[in-house]
Amino acid sequence: MADLPRHVILNANLIPGGTLGSPWRRATKPPEHFTSIDHYLDVARVAERGLLDAVFLADSPDVQAKDWNSPSRLLDPFVAQTVIAAHTERIGLVVTATTSYNDPYNLARSFAALAAVSGGRVGWNYVVTGGDAAARNYSLDAAPPKSERYARAEEFIDVVTALWDSAPAGSIVGDKASGRYLDPALVRPIDHDGTFFRVAGPLKTPPLPHGRPVLIQAGASTHGVELGARTADAIYSAHVDPTSAMDRRAEIRRRAADAGRDPDSVKLLPGLIVVLAGTEAAARERERELIDLIPDDVQLLNLAERLGVDPALLDLDAPFPWGAIPDENTDAGSRGQRAVLLENVRRTGSDTRGAARLLASGSVHAKVVGDAQQVADFITDWFVSGACDGFNLMIDELPGGLEDFVEQVLPILRGRGIFRTEYDTTSLRGHYGL
Numbered sequence: 001m002a003d004l005p006r007h008v009i010l011n012a013n014l015i016p017g018g019t020l021g022s023p024w025r026r027a028t029k030p031p032e033h034f035t036s037i038d039h040y041l042d043v044a045r046v047a048e049r050g051l052l053d054a055v056f057l058a059d060s061p062d063v064q065a066k067d068w069n070s071p072s073r074l075l076d077p078f079v080a081q082t083v084i085a086a087h088t089e090r091i092g093l094v095v096t097a098t099t100s101y102n103d104p105y106n107l108a109r110s111f112a113a114l115a116a117v118s119g120g121r122v123g124w125n126y127v128v129t130g131g132d133a134a135a136r137n138y139s140l141d142a143a144p145p146k147s148e149r150y151a152r153a154e155e156f157i158d159v160v161t162a163l164w165d166s167a168p169a170g171s172i173v174g175d176k177a178s179g180r181y182l183d184p185a186l187v188r189p190i191d192h193d194g195t196f197f198r199v200a201g202p203l204k205t206p207p208l209p210h211g212r213p214v215l216i217q218a219g220a221s222t223h224g225v226e227l228g229a230r231t232a233d234a235i236y237s238a239h240v241d242p243t244s245a246m247d248r249r250a251e252i253r254r255r256a257a258d259a260g261r262d263p264d265s266v267k268l269l270p271g272l273i274v275v276l277a278g279t280e281a282a283a284r285e286r287e288r289e290l291i292d293l294i295p296d297d298v299q300l301l302n303l304a305e306r307l308g309v310d311p312a313l314l315d316l317d318a319p320f321p322w323g324a325i326p327d328e329n330t331d332a333g334s335r336g337q338r339a340v341l342l343e344n345v346r347r348t349g350s351d352t353r354g355a356a357r358l359l360a361s362g363s364v365h366a367k368v369v370g371d372a373q374q375v376a377d378f379i380t381d382w383f384v385s386g387a388c389d390g391f392n393l394m395i396d397e398l399p400g401g402l403e404d405f406v407e408q409v410l411p412i413l414r415g416r417g418i419f420r421t422e423y424d425t426t427s428l429r430g431h432y433g434l
């Protein structure tokens with residue numbers, strides 16, 4: 001592969017309607033538009049026009065408090081990305097799929113098929129999924145303990161990658177003379193016999209000429225970080241300040257090296273909420289308006305869910321109930337994400353309503369609110385200082401906010417030589433410089 005200019009990785013996190021508040025409430029398109037594939041395609045086309053690395057679809061198999069007031073996560077990400085693949089040429093396609101409530105053979109096959117039909121543009125964001133609501137959709141009363149979900153994830157990923165490797169690139173011989181289509185010497189069983197899975201293999205799949213789908217890990221506890229450093233090509237994380245991202249990146253690179261990997265082969269991609277307008281004051285007003293669109297009861301449910309507490313214990317008009325917050329060893333919620341929120345609530349001395357607004361304004365993720373120059377400076381500073389390799393962009397309002405980003409921010413980044421001027425690779429692995 002030709003030498004790639006070093007560029008900042010930028011994924012568009014496709015949260016239907018946008019990340020902040022309830023943007024669909026003030027959109028000119030009807031509410032049902034935001035659960036339609038047309039909306040996904042609108043966003044993907046803008047992202048591809050901007051030469052972004054990937055369209056990223058988060059997902060979990062349950063309906064959460066935030067789903068009551070937003071069209072989030074309603075389309076199955078495999079189906080959505082398959083349609084996006086057919087309507088785009090180059091942009092990467094990331095599907096989030098949980099290792100806790102899936103089967104490795106099925107998932108390996110679906111990803112291999114999406115890789116085949118998209119020409120190697122696929123990434124798998126693997127998560128272990130918190131919360132009992134998801135578990136109850138899979139014949140369980142409650143989620144298994146997080147340690148068990150991560151133990152299962154470890155084995156799950158080993159099985160999936162072994163299955164992908166079980167039908168290597170040269171395995172189709174297609175010899176018309178002998179009639180032999182597959183080479184039986186290359187398509188091999190994996191004979192996996194572990195704690196959670198017994199899988200014979202090989203995978204029934206077309207080969208993967210662009211290599212394995214890109215592996216992305218999201219989950220901020222120690223176990224999650226360890227797993228990411230051992231197995232992932234990229235890590236989706238949440239940081240509010242560059243120092244914490246820098247520390248995480250250093251930790252991941254160190255752990256990757258300990259696991260015998262090249263530290264440059266693991267990219268750190270924090271979430272970045274973007275609120276862009278003509279001036280900083282206009283951007284702040286835009287942010288306030290979007291958060292005001294979330295009803296009080298939904299703000300309260302969201303907060304309870306994130307903190308892992310009973311909603312009845314929370315009152316938006318009361319002081320923050322520090323005594324009711326479970327200790328950090330609880331299984332509820334994402335330990336990493338809750339820790340960041342609590343740190344913010346403590347730092348700002350917020351009451352319960354303030355905490356709910358902090359959460360609604362995306363407090364666990366980095367955020368930039370400003371004009372195009374300020375947004376470009378933010379991205380440049382984090383990237384150039386080594387805090388991260390790129391970002392999962394969480395645009396406040398979609399697709400309009402992404403159009404503004406593509407038209408106003410990307411030219412500044414290109415002028416600084418840190419973002420591509422054309423796609424020079426065809427696969428997601430290539431885009432990420434892996």
Ligand SMILES: Cc1cc2nc3c(=O)[nH]c(=O)nc-3n(C[C@H](O)[C@H](O)[C@H](O)COP(=O)(O)O)c2cc1C
Nearest residue numbers: 058059060127128129130218219220221224334335
């Ligand atoms: C940045 C980030 C993004 C995440 N995205 C998802 C997601 O889309 N779907 C999901 O089920 N879980 C997601 N998770 C959560 C974890 O998989 C899940 O909550 C699990 O319990 C992780 O715990 P941990 O963060 O304490 O390691 C995400 C976690 C982080 C840190």
